[in-house]
Amino acid sequence: MSDSSADIRYLRFLKPNGELDKDAPTGSHDPNEIADLFRRMLELRVFDSKAINLQRTGKLGTYPSWYGHEAAQVGVAAAMKKEDVLAPSYREGGVMLCRGVSMAEILLYWGGDERGSDFAVPRDDFPYCVPIATQCLHAAGAAMAFQHRGESRCAVAVNGDGGTSEGAFYEAMNIAGVRKLPVVFVVINNQWAISVPVAAQTSSSTLAHKAIAAGIEGVQADGNDIVAVRHCMREALEKARKGGGPTLVELITYRLGDHTTVDDAGRYRQQDEVDTASDLEPFIRTRKYLASKNIWDTQLEEQFLEQCTNNIEAAVNNYLATPKEAVEQMFNHMYAEMPESLLAQRAHAIHFCDTDKD
Amino acid sequence: MAQLSYREAVSAAISQEMRLDDRVVFIGEDVAAAGGVFKTTEGLQAEFGPVRVRDTPIAEQAILGAAMGAAMTGLRPVAEIMFSDFFAVCWDIVVNQIAKTRFMSAGQCSFPLVIRSANGGGARFGAQHSQSVENWAMAVPGLKVVAPSSPADVKGLLAASIRDPDPVLFFEQKSLYGTKGEVPDGECVEPLGKAKVLREGSDVTIVGLAAMVPKALKAAEILQDKHGISATVIDVRSLVPLDTTTIFESVSATGRLVTVEENPRLCGWGAEVSSLVAEELFWDLEGPIVRVTTPHIPLPSADALEDAVLPSVDRIVENVVRLAD
Numbered sequence: 001m002s003d004s005s006a007d008i009r010y011l012r013f014l015k016p017n018g019e020l021d022k023d024a025p026t027g028s029h030d031p032n033e034i035a036d037l038f039r040r041m042l043e044l045r046v047f048d049s050k051a052i053n054l055q056r057t058g059k060l061g062t063y064p065s066w067y068g069h070e071a072a073q074v075g076v077a078a079a080m081k082k083e084d085v086l087a088p089s090y091r092e093g094g095v096m097l098c099r100g101v102s103m104a105e106i107l108l109y110w111g112g113d114e115r116g117s118d119f120a121v122p123r124d125d126f127p128y129c130v131p132i133a134t135q136c137l138h139a140a141g142a143a144m145a146f147q148h149r150g151e152s153r154c155a156v157a158v159n160g161d162g163g164t165s166e167g168a169f170y171e172a173m174n175i176a177g178v179r180k181l182p183v184v185f186v187v188i189n190n191q192w193a194i195s196v197p198v199a200a201q202t203s204s205s206t207l208a209h210k211a212i213a214a215g216i217e218g219v220q221a222d223g224n225d226i227v228a229v230r231h232c233m234r235e236a237l238e239k240a241r242k243g244g245g246p247t248l249v250e251l252i253t254y255r256l257g258d259h260t261t262v263d264d265a266g267r268y269r270q271q272d273e274v275d276t277a278s279d280l281e282p283f284i285r286t287r288k289y290l291a292s293k294n295i296w297d298t299q300l301e302e303q304f305l306e307q308c309t310n311n312i313e314a315a316v317n318n319y320l321a322t323p324k325e326a327v328e329q330m331f332n333h334m335y336a337e338m339p340e341s342l343l344a345q346r347a348h349a350i351h352f353c354d355t356d357k358d
Numbered sequence: 359m360a361q362l363s364y365r366e367a368v369s370a371a372i373s374q375e376m377r378l379d380d381r382v383v384f385i386g387e388d389v390a391a392a393g394g395v396f397k398t399t400e401g402l403q404a405e406f407g408p409v410r411v412r413d414t415p416i417a418e419q420a421i422l423g424a425a426m427g428a429a430m431t432g433l434r435p436v437a438e439i440m441f442s443d444f445f446a447v448c449w450d451i452v453v454n455q456i457a458k459t460r461f462m463s464a465g466q467c468s469f470p471l472v473i474r475s476a477n478g479g480g481a482r483f484g485a486q487h488s489q490s491v492e493n494w495a496m497a498v499p500g501l502k503v504v505a506p507s508s509p510a511d512v513k514g515l516l517a518a519s520i521r522d523p524d525p526v527l528f529f530e531q532k533s534l535y536g537t538k539g540e541v542p543d544g545e546c547v548e549p550l551g552k553a554k555v556l557r558e559g560s561d562v563t564i565v566g567l568a569a570m571v572p573k574a575l576k577a578a579e580i581l582q583d584k585h586g587i588s589a590t591v592i593d594v595r596s597l598v599p600l601d602t603t604t605i606f607e608s609v610s611a612t613g614r615l616v617t618v619e620e621n622p623r624l625c626g627w628g629a630e631v632s633s634l635v636a637e638e639l640f641w642d643l644e645g646p647i648v649r650v651t652t653p654h655i656p657l658p659s660a661d662a663l664e665d666a667v668l669p670s671v672d673r674i675v676e677n678v679v680r681l682a683d
Contacts, residue, residue, distance in 0.1 A: 085431060087427070114461065114462050114463065114464040115464040117462055117463040117464060117466060118463055118464035118465060118466040119466060123466070124431065126427075126430060126467070127459065127462060127463045127466065127467065129455075131450060131454050131455065134419070134423055134450065134451060134454075134455060136423075137419060137420055137422075137423020137424055137426070137427065137451070138423055138424075138426055138427035138430065138455075139427060140420065140423065140424045140427060141423060141424035141425060141426055141427020141428040141429070141430070141431065141435075142427040142428065142430065142431040143427075144383075144424055144427070144428045144433070145427070145428045145431035145432055145433045146431070147409075148383060148409060148410070148428075148433060149432075155427070155431075167419060168419050168420075168423060171415070171417040171419045171420035171423070172420060172423065172424075174415050174417060174420065175414060175415055175417060175420040175424060178415060179412075329464070330461070332465070333460050333461045333463075333464055333465040334460065334461055334499060334500055335460070335500070335502075335523075335524045336460075336468060336522075336523035336524050337523075339551065339598070339599035340599065340602075341599060341600060341602070
C-alpha cells in the first residue's frame with residue numbers, strides 16, 4: 001500500500017534517521033517534550049513484553065501485544081484531553097495506560113477478570129471492544145451526547161486496518177459525517193489483520209481514502225513518528241471541537257509481534273518483511289533524535305528502564321494478589337436491580353460453588 | 359381518561375418522558391419529519407426539535423451502536439428499529455455489546471436505553487417484515503423485554519422503559535397500532551415486570567402477549583358463553599423480567615395452562631413459561647400444558663395464508679375445550 005496519494009495528506013516529521021523536519025509544526029521542537037513521550041513509549045514496551053511473559057508462564061490469558069505501535073498509541077493519547085472519551089479496540093491497552101487506566105487493571109482484564117474494565121480512572125472512557133470496529137459506532141454515540149449537551153469534548157475510536165472492512169466502520173463514519181459529530185476515527189494500520197495483509201483486505205489505495213465516500217477528511221501519518229501522530233491527532237481533535245466534524249486518521253505502522261499470544265505470525269509472513277519494518281520502528285529514530293539533542297543516552301535509558309521494571313513488577317504483584325472474583329459477581333452486574341429469576345439462579349450457583357469446595 | 363390509539367400512545371409516552379428529562383433523545387429511520395412509517399412518532403420533532411428527534415441514515419448498526427455510546431455518555435436514548443425483522447442486521451450490537459457490557463465492565467457502564475420496534479404479523483407484509491421475534495430477545499441475558507397489548511400499557515410501560523436503568527427491547531405489535539383504548543390522563547408510568555390479570559376464571563389459565571391478548575379475551579368470552587368454561591386471561595406484558603408469581607397463582611387455582619404465542623413454535627416464550635410451570639406446579643396440574651403458537655415457518659404474505667397460521671380465536675377455543683374435556 002502506498003504511503004501517500006494525490007488526495008490524502010501524509011504527515012511525517014521525525015524521519016527514520018532521527019532528524020526532525022525543519023517544517024515540523026511549532027510546538028513540536030521541544031526535545032524535552034519528546035523525551036517525555038519517549039519515556040511513555042519505553043514504559044509501554046516494557047509492560048507489553050512483561051505481559052507476554054506472564055501469558056507464557058500461565059499467569060495471564062490470551063494477550064494481544066502492541067509491539068511496534070508505541071508511537072501511535074502514545075501520540076493518540078498525548079493529543080487527547082482528559083475529558084475526551086476513548087473507545088479502544090483490544091490492542092489499545094497502551095493508549096488506555098496513557099489515559100490513566102492502571103497496569104493492574106489491564107492485567108486483570110487479560111487475566112479474565114471483569115473488574116479490570118471497571119477503571120478507577122478514566123471513568124468515562126469505554127472498555128476494551130473486542131468485536132471488530134463496533135467501537136467506532138459507540139464513539140459516534142458518545143460524540144452525539146457531547147453535541148447534544150453542547151460540550152467541548154471529543155470521542156476517539158481506535159480501530160485496526162482489518163476493521164476498516166467492517167460495515168460498522170462505514171456506518172460510523174457515515175453517521176458522524178452527516179451530523180458533523182466531534183469524533184476522530186483512528187486506524188492503526190499495522191499491515192496485518194491476523195494473517196491477512198492489507199493488500200488482501202481492500203483495493204482502496206489507502207485506508208484514509210475510505211473517508212472520502214463519507215464526506216469526511218482522511219489523513220495519513222507515519223505511525224512510527226511520535227511527532228506526526230500527535231500533531232495529526234491534535235489537528236483532527238481541534239477541528240472536531242470547533243464543530244468541523246469527524247476525521248479519519250490512518251497511522252501507518254507495523255505489527256512487529258504476533259496477532260496475540262495464541263498466534264504464530266511466522267506461519268504466514270516472511271522474516272525479511274519483519275526485518276525491514278524493524279528498521280523503521282519508532283524507538284530507533286526517537287532515540288537518535290534525543291541523542292542528537294544531548295538529552296538522552298544509554299545510561300539514562302537504563303535508569304529509566306529499571307524504574308519502569310520496578311513499577312511494572314509492583315503492578316504485577318498487585319494483579320496476582322487480587323482475590324478471585326466471587327461467583328455472585330457474575331450475577332451482580334447483569335442489571336441495575338436484579339430480577340427475581342436471577343436471584344434464584346445466583347443462589348443456585350453459590351450453593352454449587354460452595355459444595356465444590358467441600 | 360382519553361381515548362388513544364396504540365400508535366398515539368407511543369408518541370404520548372415518548373413526549374411525556376422528553377418533557378420531563380432533557381437526556382431523553384429519539385433516533386431512528388424516518389421518525390422525524392415523517393413521524394415514523396407507522397405514524398407512531400408524529401409531532402415529536404415539531405415539539406422537541408431536530409437535535410433531540412433525529413432521522414438517521416439507513417444503518418441499523420449505526421442507530422443502535424450510537425444509542426449505546428450515547429447511553430454510556432449520559433443520554434437516555436430511545437432508538438427505533440423500523441421492523442423487528444431488521445434486528446437481524448444489528449443483533450451483534452444488541453446481544454454482544456448492549457446486553458453484555460455492564461457485566462463485562464463489572465458495572466462501570468450502564469445502558470439506560472430503549473429500542474422500540476414494530477413486531478409481528480397480521481399486516482400482510484410478508485416473511486421479512488412480519489416476524490414475531492420477542493423470543494429472540496428473551497433468550498439474551500442482560501436485556502429486558504416488554505410487549506404491550508393496549509394503548510394504556512404502551513404509554514405506561516414505554517415510559518417506565520425509558521426511565522429504567524437497563525436496556526429494554528420494546529416490541530409494539532403492528533397489527534395493534536390502530537386499536538383504541540382508554541389511557542389515563544397526566545403522567546402515566548406502569549412498573550415493568552408485572553403481568554396483568556385481565557379476566558378471572560376458575561377452569562383454565564390462558565396466558566398471552568401483545569396481539570394474542572385481545573384474541574385470548576375474545577376466546578374466553580366464547581368459552582364462557584358457548585362451552586361453560588371459565589377462563590382466566592393473563593397479559594404477560596413483560597417477558598424479562600417474567601412475572602411468575604401472577605402466572606403461578608392463577609395456574610395453581612385453575613390447574614390448567616394454555617399459552618398463546620405469535621412467535622414461531624420452537625423455543626417460543628411459552629415454552630419457558632410451560633417449563634417453569636411444569637417444574638414448580640406439576641402436582642397442581644389437572645391436564646397437560648398446551649401451547650397455541652404460529653407454526654415453525656416464516657409468515658406468508660397472502661392474507662388467507664397469514665390468517666391460517668397466526669393463532670386465531672377459534673384455535674384458542676378449540677384447544678381449551680379439548681384440554682377441559
